[in-house]
Every structure is written in C-alpha cells, then in structure tokens.
Amino acid sequence: MSRTDDTNARCCADAANKFVTWYYQQLNEGKPIAQAYVNKNETLMKVGHPPAEICINGQMVATPEDLDTLWAQQRSAPLATTDKTHVHYDVHCFDAVVINKDYRFACPQNLIDIHGPNDGVRMMMTVTVSGDVYFGVSKNWKTNDDFATKQHFNDVFILVPNWEVIGKQNGKFGKKYLVSSHTYRAF
Amino acid sequence: MGGQANRAGGTRRVGPQRTTRGGGITKARPNLRTDRDGDVSMGAPAGGPKPPSGPSGRGNRGRGTAGATRGSRQSSRLAQNLNKYIADGTPHGPKSHYNNNKTTLKILGLKNSKAATNPDGGVKSLLEFLERKADKEKKVVLGRGVLDGDYVWVKANKDDLPSILHLNGYTYAGAPITIEETTEPFPNPASKVSRDAADTRQKLLAVLAKRYNPAQKLLDLSALGTDDILGSLGTFGSQSLAEKSFKALMHLAGAEYRTAEEKKEAIQAVSLANNEIQDVDQVFTLAYSLPQLRRLDLSGNKIEHLSKLSKWKHEFRYLEELHLASNPLTTQPNWASEITQWYPSLQILDGSQVRTPQQAAENLKLMTPQPLPQLPSNLRDGDLNVGSAFLRSFFQKFDYERHAVVTEYYDSESSFCLTAIPAPGRELPWKAYLKYSRNIMKLGTRTPALVQRLFTGVNFIGEVFRALPATRHPTLDQPELWLIDCHTFPNGADPLGQGGSAMGLIINVHGQFEEADASENLYGTRTFSRNFVLGPSKPGAVHPYRVVSDQLTLHDWKPQAAIAEPTPLTNTVVAIPAAPVVPVVPVAPPVPVALGQIGLDDATKAQMVAELSRRTGMTGEYSLLCLEGMANWNFDLALQSFEAQKANLPPTAFATTP
Numbered sequence: 126m127s128r129t130d131d132t133n134a135r136c137c138a139d140a141a142n143k144f145v146t147w148y149y150q151q152l153n154e155g156k157p158i159a160q161a162y163v164n165k166n167e168t169l170m171k172v173g174h175p176p177a178e179i180c181i182n183g184q185m186v187a188t189p190e191d192l193d194t195l196w197a198q199q200r201s202a203p204l205a206t207t208d209k210t211h212v213h214y215d216v217h218c219f220d221a222v223v224i225n226k227d228y229r230f231a232c233p234q235n236l237i238d239i240h241g242p243n244d245g246v247r248m249m250m251t252v253t254v255s256g257d258v259y260f261g262v263s264k265n266w267k268t269n270d271d272f273a274t275k276q277h278f279n280d281v282f283i284l285v286p287n288w289e290v291i292g293k294q295n296g297k298f299g300k301k302y303l304v305s306s307h308t309y310r311a312f
Numbered sequence: 313m314g315g316q317a318n319r320a321g322g323t324r325r326v327g328p329q330r331t332t333r334g335g336g337i338t339k340a341r342p343n344l345r346t347d348r349d350g351d352v353s354m355g356a357p358a359g360g361p362k363p364p365s366g367p368s369g370r371g372n373r374g375r376g377t378a379g380a381t382r383g384s385r386q387s388s389r390l391a392q393n394l395n396k397y398i399a400d401g402t403p404h405g406p407k408s409h410y411n412n413n414k415t416t417l418k419i420l421g422l423k424n425s426k427a428a429t430n431p432d433g434g435v436k437s438l439l440e441f442l443e444r445k446a447d448k449e450k451k452v453v454l455g456r457g458v459l460d461g462d463y464v465w466v467k468a469n470k471d472d473l474p475s476i477l478h479l480n481g482y483t484y485a486g487a488p489i490t491i492e493e494t495t496e497p498f499p500n501p502a503s504k505v506s507r508d509a510a511d512t513r514q515k516l517l518a519v520l521a522k523r524y525n526p527a528q529k530l531l532d533l534s535a536l537g538t539d540d541i542l543g544s545l546g547t548f549g550s551q552s553l554a555e556k557s558f559k560a561l562m563h564l565a566g567a568e569y570r571t572a573e574e575k576k577e578a579i580q581a582v583s584l585a586n587n588e589i590q591d592v593d594q595v596f597t598l599a600y601s602l603p604q605l606r607r608l609d610l611s612g613n614k615i616e617h618l619s620k621l622s623k624w625k626h627e628f629r630y631l632e633e634l635h636l637a638s639n640p641l642t643t644q645p646n647w648a649s650e651i652t653q654w655y656p657s658l659q660i661l662d663g664s665q666v667r668t669p670q671q672a673a674e675n676l677k678l679m680t681p682q683p684l685p686q687l688p689s690n691l692r693d694g695d696l697n698v699g700s701a702f703l704r705s706f707f708q709k710f711d712y713e714r715h716a717v718v719t720e721y722y723d724s725e726s727s728f729c730l731t732a733i734p735a736p737g738r739e740l741p742w743k744a745y746l747k748y749s750r751n752i753m754k755l756g757t758r759t760p761a762l763v764q765r766l767f768t769g770v771n772f773i774g775e776v777f778r779a780l781p782a783t784r785h786p787t788l789d790q791p792e793l794w795l796i797d798c799h800t801f802p803n804g805a806d807p808l809g810q811g812g813s814a815m816g817l818i819i820n821v822h823g824q825f826e827e828a829d830a831s832e833n834l835y836g837t838r839t840f841s842r843n844f845v846l847g848p849s850k851p852g853a854v855h856p857y858r859v860v861s862d863q864l865t866l867h868d869w870k871p872q873a874a875i876a877e878p879t880p881l882t883n884t885v886v887a888i889p890a891a892p893v894v895p896v897v898p899v900a901p902p903v904p905v906a907l908g909q910i911g912l913d914d915a916t917k918a919q920m921v922a923e924l925s926r927r928t929g930m931t932g933e934y935s936l937l938c939l940e941g942m943a944n945w946n947f948d949l950a951l952q953s954f955e956a957q958k959a960n961l962p963p964t965a966f967a968t969t970p
Binding site: 131134135138139141142145175178180181182183184185195199200201202203204211212216217218219220221222223224225226227228229230242249251253255258260261263270271273274276277279281283285305306308310311312 | 571572573576603604626627629656675678679680681682683684685686687688689690727729731733749750751753754757758763795797799801802803804805806809813816818820822841843845847860861863865867868
C-alpha cells in the first residue's frame with residue numbers, strides 16, 4: 126500500500142474515532158444525536174442529497190429526530206422511579222474504511238482543487254461498531270454486574286463529508302463528516 | 313503473508329542505533345551502582361575525569377552527589393564491566409550482574425536502641441551509621457533498609473561485605489547490634505498484612521461463617537452488637553466503627569465469590585434485624601455488595617420515617633420479601649403502599665402478600681428499560697435482488713472455493729479487514745484471527761498496524777483468506793440463522809476513477825458459521841457480523857458489481873436468542889408494528905420478486921412467475937419451468953438462463969413476441 130493510501134487510512138480512522146467517541150457518549154448521557162445526520166445539513170439537502178437511511182433492528186426510521194425519540198423511548202420505562210438514563214453502550218471495537226476516496230457530491234470546486242483523492246479529506250467511509258448494550262444499569266453496575274438485560278449491538282454508518290466545516294479556514298467547529306446511512310442491530 | 317509483511321516492513325521506521333559513550337545523558341542504572349572508586353581499585357585504564365573524593369554529606373546517603381560526577385561514574389562502570397568480562401570470560405547481562413554483586417543482610421538490635429523512636433523506626437540513621445563506620449578508606453553504600461519485625465533487612469555489595477560484618481557486635485544508640493548475611497528472601501512489606509489485620513480478618517470471616525445458612529442462602533447479620541467475636545474486637549464501640557465493621561463484613565462476604573453471578577446465587581437473603589439502625593445510610597454498602605438481593609429483614613430497628621429508608625429507594629430491584637416490623641416507621645400512614653412502589657419485585661411485605669409473582673415480573677419489566685423489538689431481515693436492494701443473489705453465491709464460494717471468490721468479486725481497489733472481539737469463556741480460540749484484527753479502538757489511530765491490517769487488492773485479500781480457518785456457513789434457506797439488512801446508496805466510488813459517482817449497495821449480515829481450524833485441530837461455531845459495500849465493477853469483470861469493502865467482525869452474541877421470530881428473507885420493507893412513539897417512513901410496496909429457495913410460499917412463487925413472464929414474454933408455464941429448473945427459484949439465474957436459452961425456445965414458449 127502506498128503512502129497516499131496511508132493518509133486516507135489514518136484520516137479515516139481519526140474521523141471514525143472522533144465520531145464513535147462522540148456518538149456513544151451522547152447516547153450514554155441521554156443527549157440527542159440528530160445533528161450528526163445529513164438531514165440536518167441544509168446545504169446538502171438543498172442540492173438533492175437524499176435523507177439518511179436509518180434502519181434500527183429492521184425498522185425504518187424516517188428522520189434523525191425520530192431516532193432521538195426512539196432512543197429516548199428505549200431509555201425510558203413506564204414505571205421508572207428516576208429519570209436517569211439507564212441504557213449504557215459499551216463499545217468494544219470499531220473499524221473504518223474509505224469506500225469512495227474521490228467523493229464529489231456538492232463539493233465546492235476549490236476543495237476539489239485543493240484536496241486530491243489521496244489527501245484524506247474528500248472521503249466517503251463506512252464505520253462498523255460493535256459492543257454490548259446494558260439495560261437498566263445502576264450507579265455501580267460495572268463492578269457488581271447490576272443491570273437487567275445485556276445485548277450485543279452492531280452499528281454500521283456511512284459517513285460523508287460536510288463541506289461547510291471542511292471548507293472553513295478554521296475548521297475546528299462542527300462535524301466534518303455526517304451520517305448518510307445507519308443500520309443498527311442488537312441481539 | 314510474505315507480501316504483506318514486506319509491505320509492512322517498508323513503512324516501518326527504524327530508529328538509529330543508540331550508543332552509549334562515556335556518561336553524557338545516559339541514566340544511571342541500579343545494577344551499575346557500585347563503588348565509586350572502581351576505576352582506581354580495579355586498575356582499569358582511566359578514561360574520564362578524576363572521580364570526586366571525600367565523603368558525601370549526611371543527607372546524601374545512597375544517592376551520591378549530583379550530576380557533575382556522572383561522567384566519571386559512567387566511565388568507571390564501563391571499566392568495571394570490561395574488567396569483569398575479561399576476568400570471567402562471560403558477558404554479564406544487567407540483571408545477572410545485579411544479582412551476583414549483591415547480598416542480603418539482616419541486622420538485629422535496632423528495636424532496643426534509642427533510635428527506635430524515630431519516625432522511620434531508626435532505619436535511616438542506623439544505615440548511615442553503618443556506612444560511616446564500615447570503611448575509612450572506601451565509601452560504602454547500602455541499599456534501602458526495610459524494617460520487618462525485629463530485623464532490618466538491607467542489600468549491600470558483596471565487595472563491601474567484610475567491612476560491614478566487621479561492625480557485628482558494635483553498639484548503636486545504646487544497644488548492641490548483630491549483623492548477619494542471609495540467603496532468605498528479602499521481605500516485601502507492601503504485600504504483607506499486619507498480624508493484627510490478618511487476625512481481625514480471620515475473626516470477621518469466622519463471624520460470617522457462623523452466620524451464613526447455606527440451606528436458606530441467608531446471611532444472618534442480626535443483632536451484631538451482641539456477637540461475642542465482634543464484641544471482643546470492640547467493633548461496636550462507636551457508630552463510625554460499627555459502620556466500618558459492617559463495610560468490612562460486606563467486603564469479605566463479597567470477596568468469597570469469584571463472580572457476581574456466584575455471589576448472587578449464594579447469598580439471596582440478608583437479615584439486619586435488631587441492629588439499632590436509624591438510617592439505612594449506615595448500612596448502605598449492602599446495596600452495592602448485594603444489589604440482586606431477594607429477601608431482606610430489617611425488623612426490630614429504629615427506622616422512624618420513609619426518608620430514613622430512601623437511600624435504598626432505587627436499589628434492590630429484585631427484592632421479593634421485606635420485613636420492617638417493630639420499626640417506628642410502621643406506625644405511619646401509607647408506608648406500606650409507598651414501599652411497595654419503590655421495589656418493583658416486592659411480593660411479601662411484613663408477611664403479607666402485596667403482589668403475585670406474575671405481577672412482580674410484569675412490574676419489574678415496566679420499571680426497567682427494554683430492548684427494542686427485533687424485526688426480521690430488511691432487504692432494500694432494488695428490483696434485481698443484487699444483495700441476496702450476491703450473498704447466496706458469496707458464502708457458498710467463500711466456504712468451498714475461496715480463491716475463486718476473490719477473483720470473482722474483488723478487484724485491485726477492494727478492501728478487506730476483520731475485527732475480532734475475544735470474550736472469555738468461549739470454546740474457540742482467537743489465535744487465527746487476532747493477528748489480523750483491526751480494532752481501531754485498541755490499535756489507536758497512529759499505528760502502522762492500521763494500514764498493515766487493511767488488506768487492499770486481490771493478492772492481499774487472497775492471502776489473508778487462505779490464512780483464515782475453513783468455514784461452513786448455513787444456507788440462506790435457514791432464515792432463522794441470518795439477519796440481513798441492505799439498501800442502496802448514492803455517490804459511491806466510480807470504478808473507473810474518473811471522478812464520477814455510482815450507486816452502491818451496503819449489506820449488513822449477522823449470522824454464524826462452523827469453523828474448522830485444521831492447524832489447531834479445533835472445530836466449533838462462531839458468530840459474526842459482516843458488512844459489504846458493493847459497487848459497479850470495472851469493464852471486463854466477471855460480475856457487473858464488485859466488493860468495494862468487506863468488513864468482518866467476529867464476536868460472541870448468542871445466535872439462539874438472536875432472532876425471535878424466524879421469517880423468510882424476502883425483498884420487502886418490513887411491516888412496521890404499531891409503535892406509538894416513532895413515526896416511520898411510508899412503507900414502499902413490497903417488490904414482488906423473492907429470493908430463490910428461501911422459504912418461499914406459493915404466493916411469492918406465483919409473483920415470481922408473473923414477473924418473469926412480464927419481463928421475458930414467456931408463458932406462465934415456461935416461466936415456471938425456467939424458475940424451477942437450473943435457477944432453483946433464483947430470479948437472476950432464471951433471467952440469465954432465459955437469455956442463454958432464448959434462441960432455442962419454441963415459439964409456443966412465448967405468450968407474446970418478446
């Protein structure tokens with residue numbers, strides 16, 4: 126593998142790492158994740174990017190906001206005595222690969238000129254995440270196994286570039302990559 | 313994997329050889345801390361500046377003087393090592409040198425000296441005394457002393473031994489001291505529990521043993537204040553001491569079991585009756601140690617109000633039986649209904665039934681979050697069923713003709729990587745997979761392995777496929793063993809690399825396979841998830857599509873529990889159950905083309921026949937023959953076979969001219 130491919134692999138791993146860390150922290154803290162999906166990016170949606178395909182346990186979910194509602198529903202219990210989040214995702218492994226290193230959809234010309242296909246910027250990638258999800262965890266559930274149910278989960282995302290953030294001179298803020306497809310299974 | 317290794321080697325950076333010269337910035341290693349005049353006494357050639365002479369200050373025991381002398385010591389060490397090498401003819405590794413050159417000494421008598429009252433027991437001043445008195449000519453350095461019982465243990469250079477043993481019988485701080493060499497192991501104070509602590513531990517364990525009833529799985533900690541052993545220990549002298557003792561008891565009770573599961577099984581009931589507990593805060597640890605407790609007796613305590621019990625409000629979700637009789641609390645209104653609400657599984661409160669077991673189970677379910685329902689496979693792979701046709705062919709070939717699968721479906725830009733999550737207690741080992749495992753979480757994002765373990769191109773993928781153990785996947789005709797989600801997506805990679813884009817198909821498969829690791833003679837079942845990204849292939853390829861990326865994850869989910877309701881894999885968007893909260897996308901009408909042979913019902917078959925008729929113009933009869941024959945209800949194959957045989961078909965085969 127050439128050094129140029131190294132750049133893509135590393136940048137892809139970096140982006141995936143940031144995404145995975147953020148995503149599951151949000152879930153574990155009961156915070157919304159809708160902002161990570163392409164639906165929330167008006168520029169992309171205006172030029173005809175289809176809404177993100179979200180499929181949770183075989184069920185289609187129309188929008189990321191609905192997904193937030195679904196996760197909130199999963200966290201809640203009708204007779205729960207506390208409003209604390211009681212579902213915990215424990216990521217064991219994740220992996221990411223570039224599936225289109227020359228992604229151009231809605232890409233401003235200046236970014237195509239600046240960043241070649243091997244520069245680790247204009248990447249479409251898949252991220253697979255595996256781990257355990259614990260339902261009904263208590264405060265110290267990790268030390269005394271105090272949880273009601275445990276499942277294995279597998280998430281697959283397709284991430285696409287968010288040109289607004291990548292094109293910024295100071296691209297520190299905002300998500301550089303957005304979710305355009307999300308498939309989840311827990312069993 | 314030779315090629316891979318070479319490739320990996322190409323990216324690995326080899327740092328310059330580190331060389332040690334003179335002294336410079338090289339850190340002094342403990343094994344080389346020998347006498348400071350070594351270069352002179354051993355007659356080695358003087359390589360560096362003259363070492364400093366004269367005794368170091370009192371506060372510098374064992375440390376020598378600061379940086380300025382480093383160079384000289386380093387050169388003297390070199391000289392020593394060289395000399396020793398010449399004398400013995402064998403090189404000494406740092407470790408052996410260290411061990412060979414040191415000896416252990418035991419010093420008795422410090423306890424009787426006036427120095428015994430020093431904060432450190434007098435060890436430091438004793439060693440300073442010995443270093444000072446040992447040899448007038450030569451500086452003697454002793455190791456760090458350890459006080460263990462009546463003895464002080466210390467390590468010293470063998471060379472210095474005579475001059476130190478010479479001090480045997482000297483008087484130090486008013487008491488005679490005895491010094492002897494020993495071969496006993498050096499004591500490790502950190503791992504030692506004091507005799508008192510060990511004694512207390514034994515007594516507490518005795519208390520637990522006496523109070524544990526294995527038949528009832530009951531730990532009876534009632535009336536602890538009247539316990540003879542605990543009384544003798546004085547643990548209930550004050551409230552804080554009593555709380556600490558309870559914590560210790562809980563800790564010891566938990567430490568007896570290896571897993572939380574074992575503990576849960578062994579201790580199902582606890583009695584804390586008659587302990588004068590005013591607030592459960594005093595015994596809160598119980599909720600941490602035994603969160604899955606089923607029976608608890610708190611009767612005969614001094615709990616006055618629900619607030620005094622509220623610390624345990626969100627604990628003990630499996631508590632079935634609770635006794636609170638003879639507590640002031642029980643005279644308050646509504647206490648029982650409140651308590652019943654707190655504990656979802658509670659069935660018996662003070663001897664009276666408050667819930668049936670069924671009600672309790674139902675209640676517990678409503679109080680804890682539940683996993684989302686599991687729906688069957690969701691295939692949205694378009695009219696041509698590319699996804700299902702690909703999987704059917706792929707796994708068959710992956711099992712029986714792995715070399716062919718690579719050349720057929722992968723090309724120079726395809727990538728493959730696998731991730732293994734070894735879990736303890738599994739039958740099958742992970743050796744064959746772990747060296748390829750590309751878990752970014754474990755590897756980090758800056759390691760060469762990240763690139764080395766991403767196999768790109770037919771050659772590398774072929775090599776790693778050959779190296780993986782043989783597999784046998786179940787056929788797709790057993791839908792209860794598979795969960796497959798797939799959908800098309802836009803803006804995939806252009807196979808020609810000309811900056812265009814193409815539709816792609818992402819397939820996520822969960823299933824299991826039989827594994828045969830011939831090299832290790834190991835056989836068993838393994839569960840996996842596999843994520844394929846398909847895209848159009850380059851001109852001249854075997855299939856119109858290729859694998860762009862293939863990510864295999866091996867883990868240990870339980871396949872039995874995976875799919876509750878086996879449903880035939882059909883190319884449809886699943887029917888959405890009436891979920892009140894989540895709006896779902898409008899369901900597209902089911903595509904009337906089904907997978908070959910996958911649990912097809914007659915209606916689906918009829919639909920397939922109709923569809924084939926429509927596309928080919930054949931009569932229903934011929935369409936049925938075509939699907940039933942070679943194609944074996946695979947729609948793609950049927951179409952292909954039609955195209956191949958079109959010229960040979962009689963005119964009667966066609967309802968209309970195709």
